[in-house]
Amino acid sequence: MFLARLPITMNGILMTLYIVTGLGRGYGAAGLVGGCVTLGMALGAPLLGRCFDRYGLRPVVAVCGIGTTVFWIAAPHLPFEALAVVAVAAGMLSVPAGSLARQVLATLVPPDERRAAYSLDTISIEATFMIGPAAGIAAITAFSPTWTLTALGLLFGATAFLIWLVNPPIREGAGKAEELGPRPPLRSWLTGPLIGTLLIAGGALFVLVGTELATLAALRANGELGVTGLIIAVMCAASIAGGIVHGVVKRSLPQGVLMLLLALLVMPVGLADHPWWLLMLALIPTNLLCAPTLAATTETVARIAPPQVRGEAMGLQDGFTRLGLAVGSPVVGFAIDHSSPEWGFVAAGLGGLVIAAAGLLRRRTPAPTPEPVLAVADQP
Known part of the structure; x- marks a missing residue:
């Protein structure tokens, strides 16, 4: 992968x-x-x-x-x-x-070890973006x-x-859908907790793409584009370090807390206007939470989604992250064009907070109560 x-x-x-x-x-x-x-x-x-x-x-x-x-x-x-x-x-x-790798890990790795596995997978993603x-x-x-x-x-x-x-393997057993039983209806598994998790995943990518765009704009405004590669490498390294810690600790922060910290810590980055190395140092705290946030959302999707529909659930996660990327670039770019690169970091953080808040509220929505099934003896 x-x-x-x-x-x-x-x-x-x-x-x-x-x-x-x-x-x-x-x-x-x-x-x-x-x-x-x-x-x-x-x-x-x-x-x-x-x-x-x-x-x-x-x-x-x-x-x-x-x-x-x-x-x-x-x-x-x-x-x-x-x-x-x-x-x-x-x-x-x-x-x-991406979603295929997460399906394979959900099949091969026991539930109590998935946090470490998904952290390693996220670290692998960071390495591909470095290369x-x-x-x-x-x-x-x-x-x-x-x-x-x-x-x-x-x-x-x-x-x-x-x-x-x-x-x-992408599902338990021999891999045939029939062996896992009938496919559950959509409304039985696409509930508030899962939708909230998907929103948090999209919000995380909104913050990340907005942060990258604001960083490029800040470096360009200061005539320091030559150090872009170094700063991106440091950002990736910080994310990898955070992913390692998230994967080895016995208990990590919940995905909602990780997402909120990711968004909050990027907002004051714009204050580090000069020089470039100060901007690079200011970007480390928020990037430390990048891999843990993404790994935590993947772990939650794997836990909530039934095995019969895990592929579709992982695909929905991919779709929400792509939408976060697609929305983040124009929104943060608009903020930069009409103000300054410093406000780009604020826009990235605020947008992430709004999406995260919607996700957290959606996660609290109770699942629909299934309709009761009458026993044969109770039916007229």
Whole structure:
């Protein structure tokens, strides 16, 4: 899954650079295509998760792997209009490596050890983000955009084939949905606690993408973009350290508390205006809570969702995180454009607090009471 996530971390920056440099379009046009891909991923994740629940791993991964490979190989040969049209479908067919990894861990790891496993998984995600974008930029700089996008498509296909070949278990038992019993109705498991957890997951990504955008804006305003890579590496390292602590302690903070701290600690970062190293140090506390918050939400989804619908539930989590990314960028960007980079950190924190508050209120909503089933002797 580490290898499967690498091309996912590259595709956004590579598509942006291809549209800007290869097609001669602006960043707005590149953002439109990137947003369409993200929207497709958000819409497709729960649908693919339901397909995993119904058909198993191999058929779904085979279809997604072929579709994604064809798209990225064909992308450098398509005009901009065609790219914009097929971007949503391409996003929907992306192999959901994140939700798939969480399903496998939920199957292989006992419930009392899942916090450590999901923390390790989140650390793995941070490592891919430290490697993937930098490798993609180096490749498209050294080689042509056509070759780079083609290689990316082949990498998507190769990692999908590896997943298909290994065929890790995604549900208990032999892996057949029939052996787990009938699929429970949607309203019996998509209840307040689960919806609240999904909102908290989306809120966390809102804060994270907003923090990154505000950081870039602050560095650009001060003419210090040259240290961007170093600051992002420190942010990732802080998240990894927090994930390690979250995974090894016997008892960690609840997901709601982690989310609130994540949002609160980012708001005063804008006060560290000068110099860049002070901004970097101010970003460490909030990033220490990044991996723990994401791991805690995943652990909660795995605990609440019945095994028969775990794929769909994990897909919904993927969809909410994608929506958090999609909403966070324009909201925080609007705040920066109409004020200053410092207010971008405040907007990221406030937006996260609003979404987290909605999630916490939703978690307190009681589950619907099932209708009573009459015994045979009681029926007329």
